[in-house]
Amino acid sequence: MRPGRKQRVPAKPEIGPRVALTARDAQKRRQPHFGLAKERPVSPMFSMICQCGFLGFWRVAVGPAALAWRRILRDGRIALASGVCLGSVAVHAQAPQLVSVSPPRGATGVAVNEPLVFTFDRDMDTNIPLVPSLPGIFVGNIEFDPPGVAFVDGVWSGNKRVLTCTPGDDWPPNTTITWRLNPVGSLFPLTSATGTPLGMVSGQFTTGAGGGGGGDTPELVAVVPTIGAVGVPVTTTVTFVFDRPMKKTTPVAGAIQWQGNGLDPARFSYSWSADGQNLIADYDGDLPALTMIAWRLNPPEATARLESTEGVPLPADTFSGMFTTGSTGGGGGGCDPDGIP
Incomplete structure:
Protein backbone atom coordinates (compact mmCIF):
# COMPACT_ATOMS: atom_id res chain seq x y z
CA MET A 1 0.00 0.00 0.00
CA ARG A 2 1.28 3.40 -0.96
CA PRO A 3 2.13 5.84 1.83
CA GLY A 4 -0.54 8.43 2.53
CA ARG A 5 -3.39 6.24 1.35
CA LYS A 6 -6.06 5.14 3.73
CA GLN A 7 -6.93 1.49 3.92
CA ARG A 8 -10.42 0.70 2.79
CA VAL A 9 -12.50 -1.03 5.37
CA PRO A 10 -15.37 -3.13 4.04
CA ALA A 11 -18.71 -2.04 5.20
CA LYS A 12 -20.26 -4.16 7.89
CA PRO A 13 -23.68 -5.57 7.24
CA GLU A 14 -26.34 -3.85 9.16
CA ILE A 15 -27.61 -5.85 12.06
CA GLY A 16 -30.98 -5.14 13.40
CA PRO A 17 -31.65 -4.50 17.02
CA ARG A 18 -31.26 -7.51 19.21
CA VAL A 19 -34.49 -8.82 20.57
CA ALA A 20 -34.53 -10.93 23.67
CA LEU A 21 -36.41 -14.20 23.15
CA THR A 22 -38.64 -15.48 25.77
CA ALA A 23 -38.63 -19.16 26.64
CA ARG A 24 -42.01 -19.48 24.94
CA ASP A 25 -40.68 -17.95 21.67
CA ALA A 26 -37.66 -20.21 21.72
CA GLN A 27 -39.91 -23.24 22.14
CA LYS A 28 -42.04 -22.10 19.17
CA ARG A 29 -38.95 -21.74 16.97
CA ARG A 30 -37.98 -25.34 17.74
CA GLN A 31 -41.42 -26.61 16.78
CA PRO A 32 -41.98 -27.66 13.10
CA HIS A 33 -43.68 -25.07 10.93
CA PHE A 34 -47.13 -26.24 9.82
CA GLY A 35 -45.96 -29.82 10.41
CA LEU A 36 -43.69 -29.72 7.32
CA ALA A 37 -40.25 -29.43 8.91
CA LYS A 38 -38.92 -32.42 10.84
CA GLU A 39 -35.86 -32.93 12.93
CA ARG A 40 -33.05 -34.71 11.05
CA PRO A 41 -32.70 -38.25 12.45
CA VAL A 42 -29.38 -39.15 13.97
CA SER A 43 -27.44 -41.72 11.89
CA LEU A 86 -21.90 -59.10 0.74
CA GLY A 87 -22.94 -60.28 -2.71
CA SER A 88 -22.97 -63.46 -4.70
CA VAL A 89 -20.12 -64.51 -6.95
CA ALA A 90 -20.25 -68.30 -7.18
CA VAL A 91 -17.20 -70.36 -8.01
CA HIS A 92 -18.36 -73.82 -9.11
CA ALA A 93 -16.21 -76.92 -9.35
CA GLN A 94 -16.74 -78.83 -12.56
CA ALA A 95 -19.37 -81.53 -12.17
CA PRO A 96 -18.50 -85.15 -12.98
CA GLN A 97 -19.79 -86.59 -16.25
CA LEU A 98 -20.99 -90.05 -17.22
CA VAL A 99 -18.85 -91.05 -20.20
CA SER A 100 -20.25 -94.52 -20.93
CA VAL A 101 -22.75 -97.07 -19.74
CA SER A 102 -23.21 -100.78 -20.41
CA PRO A 103 -25.65 -101.95 -21.65
CA PRO A 104 -25.61 -98.90 -23.95
CA ARG A 105 -28.64 -96.63 -24.07
CA GLY A 106 -31.33 -98.15 -26.26
CA ALA A 107 -29.83 -101.67 -26.21
CA THR A 108 -32.24 -104.53 -26.86
CA GLY A 109 -32.10 -108.23 -26.06
CA VAL A 110 -30.13 -107.52 -22.88
CA ALA A 111 -29.53 -110.57 -20.70
CA VAL A 112 -31.72 -110.63 -17.63
CA ASN A 113 -28.67 -111.06 -15.39
CA GLU A 114 -26.43 -108.45 -17.05
CA PRO A 115 -25.02 -105.81 -14.68
CA LEU A 116 -25.28 -102.09 -15.27
CA VAL A 117 -21.80 -100.57 -15.57
CA PHE A 118 -21.34 -96.79 -15.32
CA THR A 119 -18.03 -95.11 -16.18
CA PHE A 120 -17.27 -91.53 -15.11
CA ASP A 121 -14.69 -89.00 -16.27
CA ARG A 122 -13.12 -88.42 -12.85
CA ASP A 123 -12.65 -89.98 -9.43
CA MET A 124 -15.90 -90.35 -7.51
CA ASP A 125 -16.69 -90.44 -3.80
CA THR A 126 -16.87 -94.20 -3.24
CA ASN A 127 -17.97 -93.75 0.39
CA ILE A 128 -21.49 -92.79 -0.73
CA PRO A 129 -23.61 -95.96 -0.74
CA LEU A 130 -25.78 -96.84 -3.72
CA VAL A 131 -29.34 -96.31 -2.46
CA PRO A 132 -32.29 -97.23 -4.73
CA SER A 133 -35.36 -95.00 -4.49
CA LEU A 134 -38.40 -96.32 -2.65
CA PRO A 135 -41.45 -94.79 -4.39
CA GLY A 136 -43.53 -92.70 -2.03
CA ILE A 137 -40.98 -93.00 0.80
CA PHE A 138 -37.72 -91.35 -0.25
CA VAL A 139 -35.58 -90.58 -3.30
CA GLY A 140 -32.25 -92.40 -3.50
CA ASN A 141 -29.37 -91.92 -5.93
CA ILE A 142 -30.53 -94.58 -8.41
CA GLU A 143 -34.02 -95.50 -9.49
CA PHE A 144 -35.75 -97.64 -12.09
CA ASP A 145 -38.96 -97.65 -14.09
CA PRO A 146 -41.01 -99.69 -13.71
CA PRO A 147 -40.38 -99.25 -9.95
CA GLY A 148 -38.94 -102.18 -8.06
CA VAL A 149 -37.80 -104.10 -11.14
CA ALA A 150 -34.71 -105.30 -9.27
CA PHE A 151 -32.52 -104.57 -6.29
CA VAL A 152 -28.96 -103.75 -7.35
CA ASP A 153 -25.68 -104.06 -5.48
CA GLY A 154 -23.18 -101.34 -6.38
CA VAL A 155 -19.42 -101.94 -6.40
CA TRP A 156 -16.78 -99.33 -7.26
CA SER A 157 -13.60 -100.16 -9.15
CA GLY A 158 -10.19 -99.50 -7.66
CA ASN A 159 -9.71 -96.37 -9.78
CA LYS A 160 -12.98 -94.90 -8.37
CA ARG A 161 -14.41 -94.23 -11.82
CA VAL A 162 -16.45 -97.35 -12.64
CA LEU A 163 -19.62 -98.32 -10.79
CA THR A 164 -20.92 -101.85 -11.43
CA CYS A 165 -24.55 -102.43 -10.42
CA THR A 166 -25.42 -106.13 -10.29
CA PRO A 167 -29.10 -107.05 -9.97
CA GLY A 168 -29.85 -109.18 -6.93
CA ASP A 169 -32.55 -110.91 -8.96
CA ASP A 170 -32.85 -111.11 -12.73
CA TRP A 171 -34.25 -108.17 -14.64
CA PRO A 172 -37.80 -108.93 -15.80
CA PRO A 173 -37.68 -110.48 -19.30
CA ASN A 174 -38.96 -108.64 -22.37
CA THR A 175 -39.18 -105.37 -20.45
CA THR A 176 -37.99 -101.84 -21.21
CA ILE A 177 -36.18 -100.61 -18.11
CA THR A 178 -35.38 -96.94 -17.51
CA TRP A 179 -32.66 -96.01 -15.04
CA ARG A 180 -31.77 -92.66 -13.48
CA LEU A 181 -28.74 -91.60 -11.45
CA ASN A 182 -29.18 -88.73 -8.97
CA PRO A 183 -32.90 -88.20 -9.68
CA VAL A 184 -34.38 -84.87 -8.64
CA GLY A 185 -34.67 -84.69 -4.86
CA SER A 186 -32.04 -87.35 -4.16
CA LEU A 187 -31.16 -87.55 -0.48
CA PHE A 188 -27.81 -89.23 -1.14
CA PRO A 189 -26.50 -87.80 -4.45
CA LEU A 190 -23.47 -89.38 -6.08
CA THR A 191 -20.61 -86.89 -6.11
CA SER A 192 -17.05 -86.57 -7.32
CA ALA A 193 -14.20 -87.14 -4.91
CA THR A 194 -14.15 -83.36 -4.35
CA GLY A 195 -17.84 -83.31 -3.41
CA THR A 196 -19.39 -81.94 -6.62
CA PRO A 197 -22.71 -83.73 -7.35
CA LEU A 198 -23.33 -85.58 -10.58
CA GLY A 199 -26.16 -84.05 -12.58
CA MET A 200 -29.15 -86.29 -13.19
CA VAL A 201 -28.52 -88.74 -16.04
CA SER A 202 -30.80 -91.43 -17.41
CA GLY A 203 -31.09 -94.12 -20.02
CA GLN A 204 -32.97 -97.27 -20.90
CA PHE A 205 -32.52 -100.77 -22.26
CA THR A 206 -34.80 -103.67 -23.13
CA THR A 207 -34.25 -107.16 -21.80
CA GLY A 208 -34.48 -110.35 -23.82
CA ALA A 209 -36.58 -113.42 -23.25
CA GLY A 210 -34.59 -114.52 -20.21
CA GLY A 211 -32.83 -117.77 -19.52
CA GLY A 212 -29.47 -116.13 -18.78
CA GLY A 213 -27.04 -117.78 -16.43
CA GLY A 214 -26.18 -121.42 -15.88
CA GLY A 215 -25.47 -123.33 -19.09
CA ASP A 216 -26.26 -120.24 -21.21
CA THR A 217 -23.26 -118.30 -19.94
CA PRO A 218 -20.45 -118.07 -22.54
CA GLU A 219 -17.02 -119.37 -21.60
CA LEU A 220 -13.48 -118.88 -22.88
CA VAL A 221 -12.25 -122.36 -23.82
CA ALA A 222 -8.84 -121.60 -25.38
CA VAL A 223 -6.37 -118.82 -26.08
CA VAL A 224 -3.31 -118.55 -28.32
CA PRO A 225 -0.58 -118.03 -27.21
CA THR A 226 -1.35 -120.37 -24.32
CA ILE A 227 -1.37 -118.99 -20.81
CA GLY A 228 2.18 -118.92 -19.44
CA ALA A 229 3.86 -119.42 -22.84
CA VAL A 230 7.41 -118.04 -23.14
CA GLY A 231 9.51 -117.06 -26.13
CA VAL A 232 6.40 -116.10 -28.08
CA PRO A 233 7.25 -114.52 -31.48
CA VAL A 234 6.72 -110.77 -31.48
CA THR A 235 4.69 -111.14 -34.70
CA THR A 236 2.09 -113.40 -33.07
CA THR A 237 -1.60 -112.52 -33.20
CA VAL A 238 -3.59 -113.29 -30.06
CA THR A 239 -6.72 -115.41 -30.53
CA PHE A 240 -9.49 -116.01 -27.98
CA VAL A 241 -11.79 -119.00 -28.50
CA PHE A 242 -15.29 -119.16 -27.00
CA ASP A 243 -17.70 -122.05 -26.59
CA ARG A 244 -20.51 -120.35 -28.51
CA PRO A 245 -21.10 -117.56 -31.04
CA MET A 246 -20.46 -114.11 -29.57
CA LYS A 247 -21.99 -110.76 -30.43
CA LYS A 248 -19.78 -109.17 -33.08
CA THR A 249 -21.06 -105.60 -32.61
CA THR A 250 -19.40 -105.20 -29.20
CA PRO A 251 -16.65 -102.52 -29.18
CA VAL A 252 -13.98 -105.02 -28.19
CA ALA A 253 -11.32 -102.43 -27.31
CA GLY A 254 -13.33 -101.46 -24.23
CA ALA A 255 -13.76 -105.07 -23.10
CA ILE A 256 -10.11 -106.22 -22.99
CA GLN A 257 -7.43 -104.93 -20.66
CA TRP A 258 -3.80 -105.21 -21.79
CA GLN A 259 -0.65 -104.68 -19.74
CA GLY A 260 3.01 -104.86 -20.65
CA ASN A 261 6.12 -102.69 -20.68
CA GLY A 262 6.13 -100.75 -23.94
CA LEU A 263 2.80 -102.21 -25.07
CA ASP A 264 0.24 -99.77 -26.54
CA PRO A 265 -3.29 -101.25 -26.27
CA ALA A 266 -4.55 -98.76 -28.87
CA ARG A 267 -2.45 -100.53 -31.53
CA PHE A 268 -4.56 -103.70 -31.33
CA SER A 269 -7.21 -104.22 -34.00
CA TYR A 270 -9.92 -106.87 -33.60
CA SER A 271 -11.86 -109.16 -35.90
CA TRP A 272 -14.24 -112.10 -35.50
CA SER A 273 -14.31 -115.41 -37.29
CA ALA A 274 -17.35 -116.11 -39.46
CA ASP A 275 -18.99 -118.27 -36.77
CA GLY A 276 -18.41 -115.62 -34.08
CA GLN A 277 -16.47 -117.96 -31.78
CA ASN A 278 -12.89 -116.75 -32.44
CA LEU A 279 -11.77 -113.24 -31.57
CA ILE A 280 -8.46 -112.26 -33.20
CA ALA A 281 -6.35 -109.44 -31.74
CA ASP A 282 -3.74 -108.23 -34.24
CA TYR A 283 -1.04 -105.83 -33.03
CA ASP A 284 0.12 -103.09 -35.42
CA GLY A 285 3.82 -103.84 -35.77
CA ASP A 286 5.78 -106.19 -33.55
CA LEU A 287 4.94 -106.85 -29.93
CA PRO A 288 7.59 -105.58 -27.47
CA ALA A 289 10.42 -108.12 -27.26
CA LEU A 290 11.32 -109.96 -24.06
CA THR A 291 8.18 -108.63 -22.39
CA MET A 292 5.54 -110.25 -20.23
CA ILE A 293 2.15 -109.33 -21.69
CA ALA A 294 -1.01 -109.79 -19.62
CA TRP A 295 -4.64 -109.66 -20.75
CA ARG A 296 -8.01 -109.68 -18.99
CA LEU A 297 -11.50 -110.06 -20.50
CA ASN A 298 -14.43 -107.99 -19.20
CA PRO A 299 -12.44 -106.36 -16.37
CA PRO A 300 -14.40 -104.41 -13.70
CA GLU A 301 -13.52 -101.07 -15.34
CA ALA A 302 -14.53 -102.23 -18.84
CA THR A 303 -16.49 -99.74 -20.93
CA ALA A 304 -18.03 -102.58 -22.97
CA ARG A 305 -18.79 -106.25 -22.36
CA LEU A 306 -18.13 -109.33 -24.44
CA GLU A 307 -21.39 -111.29 -24.65
CA SER A 308 -23.04 -114.09 -26.54
CA THR A 309 -25.41 -113.52 -29.45
CA GLU A 310 -28.26 -114.10 -26.96
CA GLY A 311 -27.02 -111.13 -24.95
CA VAL A 312 -25.56 -113.10 -22.04
CA PRO A 313 -22.27 -111.46 -20.95
CA LEU A 314 -19.02 -113.31 -20.47
CA PRO A 315 -18.45 -113.47 -16.67
CA ALA A 316 -16.73 -110.28 -15.53
CA ASP A 317 -13.11 -110.37 -14.34
CA THR A 318 -12.96 -114.17 -14.68
CA PHE A 319 -10.76 -114.90 -17.70
CA SER A 320 -7.20 -113.59 -17.72
CA GLY A 321 -3.73 -114.77 -18.66
CA MET A 322 -0.22 -113.81 -19.70
CA PHE A 323 2.62 -114.81 -22.02
CA THR A 324 6.21 -113.66 -22.55
CA THR A 325 7.62 -112.65 -25.93
CA GLY A 326 10.98 -113.72 -27.29
CA SER A 327 13.72 -111.55 -28.68
CA THR A 328 12.85 -111.94 -32.39
CA GLY A 329 9.96 -112.71 -34.67
CA GLY A 330 10.90 -116.32 -35.40
CA GLY A 331 10.74 -119.49 -33.33
CA GLY A 332 9.65 -119.42 -29.72
CA GLY A 333 6.81 -121.10 -27.96
CA GLY A 334 3.90 -119.69 -29.96
CA CYS A 335 1.51 -121.85 -31.93
CA ASP A 336 -0.40 -121.42 -35.15
CA PRO A 337 -3.88 -119.93 -34.59
CA ASP A 338 -5.15 -121.98 -37.52
CA GLY A 339 -4.56 -125.13 -35.50
CA ILE A 340 -7.34 -124.26 -33.03
CA PRO A 341 -9.89 -127.06 -33.05
Missing part, protein backbone atom coordinates in the same frame (compact mmCIF):
# COMPACT_ATOMS: atom_id res chain seq x y z
CA PRO A 44 -27.08 -45.07 13.69
CA MET A 45 -23.46 -45.21 12.55
CA PHE A 46 -22.80 -41.72 13.95
CA SER A 47 -24.54 -42.72 17.17
CA MET A 48 -22.37 -45.83 17.41
CA ILE A 49 -19.22 -43.79 16.85
CA CYS A 50 -20.28 -41.35 19.55
CA GLN A 51 -21.05 -44.11 22.02
CA CYS A 52 -18.13 -46.45 21.31
CA GLY A 53 -15.47 -44.10 20.07
CA PHE A 54 -13.69 -44.63 16.75
CA LEU A 55 -11.69 -47.64 17.92
CA GLY A 56 -14.77 -49.20 19.43
CA PHE A 57 -16.70 -48.61 16.22
CA TRP A 58 -13.90 -50.33 14.26
CA ARG A 59 -14.03 -53.36 16.53
CA VAL A 60 -17.83 -53.59 16.50
CA ALA A 61 -18.65 -52.83 12.85
CA VAL A 62 -15.71 -52.39 10.50
CA GLY A 63 -13.44 -55.08 11.91
CA PRO A 64 -15.82 -58.06 11.38
CA ALA A 65 -16.65 -56.85 7.86
CA ALA A 66 -12.97 -56.59 6.98
CA LEU A 67 -12.32 -60.06 8.40
CA ALA A 68 -15.30 -61.39 6.45
CA TRP A 69 -13.96 -59.94 3.19
CA ARG A 70 -10.55 -61.38 3.94
CA ARG A 71 -12.06 -64.82 4.52
CA ILE A 72 -14.19 -64.49 1.38
CA LEU A 73 -11.21 -63.58 -0.80
CA ARG A 74 -9.26 -66.48 0.66
CA ASP A 75 -12.05 -68.97 -0.07
CA GLY A 76 -12.60 -67.59 -3.57
CA ARG A 77 -16.28 -66.84 -3.15
CA ILE A 78 -18.68 -64.13 -1.97
CA ALA A 79 -21.00 -65.30 0.78
CA LEU A 80 -22.94 -64.16 3.81
CA ALA A 81 -20.59 -62.99 6.55
CA SER A 82 -21.51 -61.79 10.04
CA GLY A 83 -25.13 -61.57 9.01
CA VAL A 84 -24.39 -59.07 6.23
CA CYS A 85 -25.06 -59.99 2.60
